[in-house]
Amino acid sequence: MPDDSHEARLKAYEGLPATVAGLAKDPVNAPMIRHWCEALGDTNPAYTGPDPIAPPTMLQVWTMGGLSGHPPRTDAYEQLLALLDESGCTAVVATDSEQEYVRPLRLGERVTFDSVIESVSPRKSTKLGAGHFVTTRTELRVQSGELVGTHRFRILKYAPPQRLPDRPRPVINRDNSPFWEGVRSHRLLLQRCTACTALRFPWLPGCADCGSPDWDTLEASGEGTVYSYVVMHHPPFPAFDPPYAVALVELAEGVRLVSNVIGVPCDKVRIGMPVTLEFRAYDDELTLPVFRPQESAGGPA
Numbered sequence: 001m002p003d004d005s006h007e008a009r010l011k012a013y014e015g016l017p018a019t020v021a022g023l024a025k026d027p028v029n030a031p032m033i034r035h036w037c038e039a040l041g042d043t044n045p046a047y048t049g050p051d052p053i054a055p056p057t058m059l060q061v062w063t064m065g066g067l068s069g070h071p072p073r074t075d076a077y078e079q080l081l082a083l084l085d086e087s088g089c090t091a092v093v094a095t096d097s098e099q100e101y102v103r104p105l106r107l108g109e110r111v112t113f114d115s116v117i118e119s120v121s122p123r124k125s126t127k128l129g130a131g132h133f134v135t136t137r138t139e140l141r142v143q144s145g146e147l148v149g150t151h152r153f154r155i156l157k158y159a160p161p162q163r164l165p166d167r168p169r170p171v172i173n174r175d176n177s178p179f180w181e182g183v184r185s186h187r188l189l190l191q192r193c194t195a196c197t198a199l200r201f202p203w204l205p206g207c208a209d210c211g212s213p214d215w216d217t218l219e220a221s222g223e224g225t226v227y228s229y230v231v232m233h234h235p236p237f238p239a240f241d242p243p244y245a246v247a248l249v250e251l252a253e254g255v256r257l258v259s260n261v262i263g264v265p266c267d268k269v270r271i272g273m274p275v276t277l278e279f280r281a282y283d284d285e286l287t288l289p290v291f292r293p294q295e296s297a298g299g300p301a
C-alpha cells in the first residue's frame with residue numbers, strides 16, 4: 001500500500017524537466033498541413049494558398065516522434081515512470097490535452113520544445129483503477145527562441161484491476177429490446193412473422209421472407225445442435241479468458257444463434273453435438289443465453 005513517503009517521492013519530481021531541447025523531425029510543411037486538413041475536413045483558406053499558416057491545433061504534431069521514435073526523456077521523467085510502475089501503476093491512459101496558441105506557425109519554421117513535469121497527483125481512485133495523474137507542460141518555440149504555444153498533457157498511470165473486466169454489453173435498441181427482456185426472465189424468444197410465420201433471428205424490423213413488419217414471439221424450447229464452431233485462442237479480448245468455444249447453434253425451431261458452449265473442454269466441442277440452452281449470469285447486470293452439451297447436463301461449468 002503506498003504511504004506518505006511514496007507520495008512525497010513522487011511529488012519531488014514536480015518542476016523537473018521531462019524533455020530537453022526537443023527538435024521537430026520536420027519543419028512546418030504544406031504536405032502535413034494538407035493531410036491534416038483533409039483528415040479533419042477543415043477547408044479554412046488560411047491553411048492553403050501561397051503563404052499558409054499551420055492549423056493551430058496541429059501544435060502537437062510537430063513534437064511527435066512517429067514510428068522512428070520520440071526524443072529521449074530525461075532521467076527524471078524515466079525515474080518517475082519507473083517509480084509508478086514499481087508501485088503497481090503499470091497501465092497508462094492519456095486523459096487531458098490543453099493547448100495555448102501564441103502565434104501561428106508558417107511554412108519552413110522548425111519547432112523546438114522543452115517540457116517539464118508540472119504535477120503528480122496524490123493517489124486517486126478512478127473507474128479504470130487507482131493511480132496518479134502526471135501532467136507535463138511543453139513549451140514550443142521556433143528556432144529564434146520565440147514562444148509559439150504551450151501544450152499541457154495529462155496521463156493517468158494506474159494499477160490495472162486484477163479481475164477480468166466486465167463483458168461488453170449487448171447493444172439494445174427498439175428492434176431487439178423484447179429479446180433482451182426475454183433473456184432477463186430466462187426465456188429465449190424468437191421473432192415470428194404473423195403474416196407468413198417465418199422465424200427471424202437475430203431480431204429485425206421486418207420479415208426477410210415477405211417483408212411484413214408484423215410479428216409475435218415464440219419461446220425456443222432450448223434444444224439445439226452445434227451447427228459450427230471456432231475455438232478462440234487469439235487475439236485475447238480483455239473480458240474473455242481464452243481458449244473458449246464460440247458456436248453457431250441451430251435451435252430445434254430452425255434458426256441459428258452465436259453463443260458459447262460451456263460445461264465441456266473447448267477441444268471437445270463437435271459439429272452436430274446436441275446442446276441445451278441455459279442462462280448464465282456473467283455479472284450483476286448481464287445474463288446471456290449459453291449452451292451445454294446434453295451429455296454433460298448438470299455437470300461442472
Ligand code: ZN
Nearest residue numbers: 193196207210
Ligand atoms: Zn413473413
